[in-house]
Amino acid sequence: MDKKILGVDWGTSNRRAYLVDQHGACLAEHEDGLGMLAVGGRERFSGALAGLLETMDVGREVPVIMSGMVGSASGWQEVPYLDSSVPLRELPAHLAPVADADWAGRCHIVPGYCHRDGGAVDVMRGEETQLLGAVALGHRDGWLVLPGTHSKWVLLRDGLIQSMSTYMTGELxxxxxxxxxxxxxxxxxxxxxxxxxxxxxxxxxxxxxxxxxxxxxxxxxxxxxxxxxxxxxxxxxxxx
Amino acid sequence: MDKKILGVDWGTSNRRAYLVDQHGACLAEHEDGLGMLAVGGRERFSGALAGLLETMDVGREVPVIMSGMVGSASGWQEVPYLDSSVPLRELPAHLAPVADADWAGRCHIVPGYCHRDGGAVDVMRGEETQLLGAVALGHRDGWLVLPGTHSKWVLLRDGLIQSMSTYMTGELxxxxxxxxxxxxxxxxxxxxxxxxxxxxxxxxxxxxxxxxxxxxxxxxxxxxxxxxxxxxxxxxxxxx
Known part of the structure; x- marks a missing residue:
């Protein structure tokens, strides 16, 4: 039997879901405006995820991995930030199981990263998963720019986050x-x-x-x- | 007979009016929210000023001098900016008569200033009248800070504007x-x-x-x- 996982990028305003097979091929995708704000409360994420599976016709046996604001204090379940000394490759070992009994064992949240540079602190939730993708494609070193509402400039060295700066460009x-x-x-x-x-x-x-x-x-x-x-x-x- | 004038600081959001006698004493003042935006259209300023005179019980024979956004393109009548090479003391010679027939000869608008420093341009409307007040009180030299929604830092030298920088501090x-x-x-x-x-x-x-x-x-x-x-x-x- 083919193994599949559903990856969900669950952000502040939007959610994007990708059904991926064991070879990394994308079998189906879905995007809608049911972001964290639209879900509207911790206790409503379980139903929102069930609705997503139904919409995409994905069975409940498929493991779900979620990244983004879903893991923030205003999301489904707060997942502490990883320190940037943890290599991106180790992200899979730090997935947080969703505590909700309906989803136990089948649903995990990717932690974000916190980077401290002297007194300056910066954070990300969701972008770490994109960065892991870049690393998996062989981009282990150099600057990566992730434009958007909150644009991020990230310096990778050997798959480690060396520097991270967020700019509220799009929001301003x-x-x-x-x-x-x-x-x-x-x-x-x-x-x-x-x-x-x-x-x-x-x-x-x-x-x-x-x-x-x-x-x-x-x-x-x-x-x-x-x-x-x-x-x-x-x-x-x-x-x- | 005592001479009087009514000075009106007519800004974007508020207007402030001061009835002043020939010795500079303030006889009455009034402040309300009928700023440029609330007046809502060029053709409605005449009525708005008539209402102000009535509220303050000021006769129509009293000259009115207005400063601020009332002289902008979205105000009563656009009055071109003076170049900052014109000394503040000469402001009275540059008052623009209001063209509206109901107010002809009795009502004037103080022009704002435009300062060019290389390619950089900055402007003011209303603050020039405050600066003239400072000059009249003997402050002809040095930095003046006018805090607010759009804070201005102005450097005066011998009653001339040497430098002018506006910061959208309050608005941001x-x-x-x-x-x-x-x-x-x-x-x-x-x-x-x-x-x-x-x-x-x-x-x-x-x-x-x-x-x-x-x-x-x-x-x-x-x-x-x-x-x-x-x-x-x-x-x-x-x-x-």
Whole structure:
């Protein structure tokens, strides 16, 4: 009989599930908006997972491995972060069994990582599983960039996390677009190349973001810069 | 007969009016939430000003001088920015008469300032009137800090604006408190001295704000830092 597992990337806003056979081939996948926030409470994850299996027509005998915010304090069950001195290859030995009696023995949560560098602390939940995938594909060394709402830059050395920095790039862009002083000029094309380059160049000067963001507005209202370029400049300021 | 003027600081969210006699004494003042956004449209400023005079029992013969966003493109009438090479003392010569026939000759708007420093542009509307007040009180030289939603640092030299930088400090703090990743930990005391000092020290290292803000969250969820201190740390990061 073929062995299968169901991998679930259960994040804050979305969940993505992949049914994988013993050779690593993906047999089926499913994505929906039933992320941690939409599930809405610890006691509702069991039903949400049962619904996912039903939707994907996956039997209850298939082991389930979940990563992401499902293992946070606001998720199904809080799983402590691993220290970054633990190699990614050892993640399988640190899976946390789900305590819920309905799922005992069949369902595990991948722990996130915590990295301490002097006084600075950074954390991830979910990205460690992507990093293990990179390691499995042979990328054991070098920088990996995981863009998104919270972009992460991770330096791997021999399959160990050496450095980890998270940037709230996507979240800040969304906030500035949704309301406040800049939002009225955020309707343009954020991928405008010239505006993006201007933002990157300004970011390189290392001035405070609270000032450079206002200067985007000052440029537009003083007619020194085109409003249509503003979102691309902001994008460059945040990413740069 | 005593001469009087009514000065109105008409901003984005609020308006403040001061009835002043010829000796500079304040005879009456009024503040309400009928800022530019609440007035809601160019053609409604005339009525909004008439209402203010009625509320304050000020006769229509009293000259009105208005500063702030009332002179912006979204205000009553757009008044071009003065270049910062124009001394603050010359502001009275640059008042823009309100074109509205109901107010002709009796009502003026103070222009804002635009300061260009190489490629960087910054602007103000309303603060120039406060700066003129400072100059009138003898403060013709040195740094003036005008804290708020958009904090401004202004360097005066002999009553001229030499340098001007605006920081969206208050706006970013409000955004981060209202929603998103940090908001759940922003309920504490933003004036906690220790947390504020931590934020200031981090800000001094000149690291990207999108990263240092996330690290506030990482510190809390990894139990390395108390959640109650988070708002004060964020405050220090933004102000520092």
């Amino acid at each position: 862009f969304a906030m500035l677009s949704a309301g406040g002083t800049l939002s009225s000029m955020m309707g343009g094309d954020a991928s405008d190349v010239e505006g993006y380059a201007i933002g990157l160049a300004q970011a390189r000067r290392n001035e405070p973001l609270s000032n450079t963001l206002f200067r985007v507005r000052a440029g537009v209202v003083s007619r020194s810069a085109p409003a249509a370029q503003a979102p691309a400049v902001v994008s460059g300021l945040l990413i740069g | 703090f409000a955004m981060l408190s209202a929603g998103g990743t940090l908001s759940s930990m922003m309920g504490g005391d933003a004036s906690d001295v220790e947390g504020y000092a931590i934020g200031l020290a981090q800000a001094r290292r000149n690291e990207p704000l999108s990263n240092t803000l996330f690290r506030v969250r990482a510190g809390v969820v990894s139990r390395s830092a108390p959640a109650a201190q988070a708002p004060a740390v964020v405050s220090g990061l933004l102000i520092g």
